Amino acid sequence: MNVSRVLESTLSQLTGTLAQSETTLKTGGDPRVKVIGALLVTVAAVSVRRWAILAALLVLLSGVAILAGITWKRLFAGWAGGLFFAAVVAVPAVFNSGWQLALLLVLRSEASLTCWMLLILTTPFNLVLRALQALSVPTVFIAILSMTFRYIFLLVQTAQDMLLSRRSRIVGRMTGADHRRMLSSTAGVLLGKSMQMSDDVYHAMASRGFRGEIRVMQNFEMATRDWSLLVSVAALAAAVFVTGR
Amino acid sequence: MTNSLVFEAINLHYSYGKIAALDGLNLNISQGERIAFLGANGSGKSTLLRLLDALYFPSSGELRYQGTKLTEELFEEESFAFAYRREVALVFQNPDVQLFCPTVYEEVAFGPLQMKWPKEVIRVRVAETLELLKISHLAERVPHQLSGGEKKKVALASVLILDPKVILLDEPCAALDPRSQMQIIDFLAEWGNKSKTVVTATHDLHTLEDIADKCVVFEQGKIIASGAPHDILHDHDLLKRSNLMHSHRHRSVAGHVHQAE
Numbered sequence: 129m130n131v132s133r134v135l136e137s138t139l140s141q142l143t144g145t146l147a148q149s150e151t152t153l154k155t156g157g158d159p160r161v162k163v164i165g166a167l168l169v170t171v172a173a174v175s176v177r178r179w180a181i182l183a184a185l186l187v188l189l190s191g192v193a194i195l196a197g198i199t200w201k202r203l204f205a206g207w208a209g210g211l212f213f214a215a216v217v218a219v220p221a222v223f224n225s226g227w228q229l230a231l232l233l234v235l236r237s238e239a240s241l242t243c244w245m246l247l248i249l250t251t252p253f254n255l256v257l258r259a260l261q262a263l264s265v266p267t268v269f270i271a272i273l274s275m276t277f278r279y280i281f282l283l284v285q286t287a288q289d290m291l292l293s294r295r296s297r298i299v300g301r302m303t304g305a306d307h308r309r310m311l312s313s314t315a316g317v318l319l320g321k322s323m324q325m326s327d328d329v330y331h332a333m334a335s336r337g338f339r340g341e342i343r344v345m346q347n348f349e350m351a352t353r354d355w356s357l358l359v360s361v362a363a364l365a366a367a368v369f370v371t372g373r
Numbered sequence: 374m375t376n377s378l379v380f381e382a383i384n385l386h387y388s389y390g391k392i393a394a395l396d397g398l399n400l401n402i403s404q405g406e407r408i409a410f411l412g413a414n415g416s417g418k419s420t421l422l423r424l425l426d427a428l429y430f431p432s433s434g435e436l437r438y439q440g441t442k443l444t445e446e447l448f449e450e451e452s453f454a455f456a457y458r459r460e461v462a463l464v465f466q467n468p469d470v471q472l473f474c475p476t477v478y479e480e481v482a483f484g485p486l487q488m489k490w491p492k493e494v495i496r497v498r499v500a501e502t503l504e505l506l507k508i509s510h511l512a513e514r515v516p517h518q519l520s521g522g523e524k525k526k527v528a529l530a531s532v533l534i535l536d537p538k539v540i541l542l543d544e545p546c547a548a549l550d551p552r553s554q555m556q557i558i559d560f561l562a563e564w565g566n567k568s569k570t571v572v573t574a575t576h577d578l579h580t581l582e583d584i585a586d587k588c589v590v591f592e593q594g595k596i597i598a599s600g601a602p603h604d605i606l607h608d609h610d611l612l613k614r615s616n617l618m619h620s621h622r623h624r625s626v627a628g629h630v631h632q633a634e
Contacts, residue, residue, distance in 0.1 A: 329470050329473060
């Protein structure tokens, strides 16, 4: 399979994943609790030095994810992505410090990733942003996240269209060098287009009164269920932190 | 805000770097007027719409809205910015850039939410606006997954909920099938009962008489003509000069080829 086919296939999968991420599972709950919980568990996970504790945490989080309605397929897809990046650090660690450290690094990243997948896949993104805002995250940071999320769909779609239109005009076989040349020129054009598009998306938001602050229809009110969840997650994070050292 | 002149452009210049998009434009738009901007690609129509929506500000010259000169500083004041955004709305040519919320419902509610309307009022207005455009059944759908015609209607709903006094439309029928085109045109023709100001940038000469009472023809950032749609549509030399019409060949049913305009 040549480079541009690989890229097309990746973009196509990315489009599917992004489309799915728009239809989040409706699990309810206060998004502020979910964000705080994800943060606490992540901090606990990265501080753990025993791989068995991390493995147990990963199993627990996976169980919660499955109960929340996230499919195994989706979980595996997320883990595969995380594994790719963790491997960059973990593979050299196998040779330098042994397999246990490598395993620890991989489990840390996968447990943290699962935690955030759980948040993102069960909470609409605008509510996550609103929760960050309620937790006093700077507006500039939230505005950038918000723009990125809105704009990434268009960017991926444009990249896909460009590659497809290129392919429709290619006759015969291209060499590896030709593919690389085509991809680099496509990347250059895409950069120019993406700047224009980011401008347009921002203008479309500003045109309807957006001034950097996220507003949503839902009101945040802590129910008993939310307090219980917050206490449980804090207890879990504390247990992981203490037993894992 | 009692001036019947809604917009007043005085020697308006706007450039993208060294490329002039608008070059010394003078134009008045009155309340309740339905005006169409005609011109080839790059003639400055879309740029002018963005200036009218106060997304861009003039490089030089003046743009006034109901007598008030529009400046970036003025839009830093929240009260003025919200009042203006409520009264003047822009529907973008590409609905994909305008539809960025997870559901159609939230998309339509986006503007009022930004302007801090009470949530009860927003709920009522969203329901009414969706009903007005006959898209209530799309409320929970993801905007990106809609058809071109549906996206355009949602984009329209997302600004009509604000009940603007002025609506700016950039190629409202571009890339739509004939049925969707006619639905949008019919809606715009009836909307506001002639009390609203409708400014449309378009290439589409077929729908001109339905959407405008006055046309302004652009060429290279300048106005080269203006008048009633009927007069503009019958000035073939003008239309050819501004790349809105050209001679081309038609193949008839009998297989003969003839020149047409």
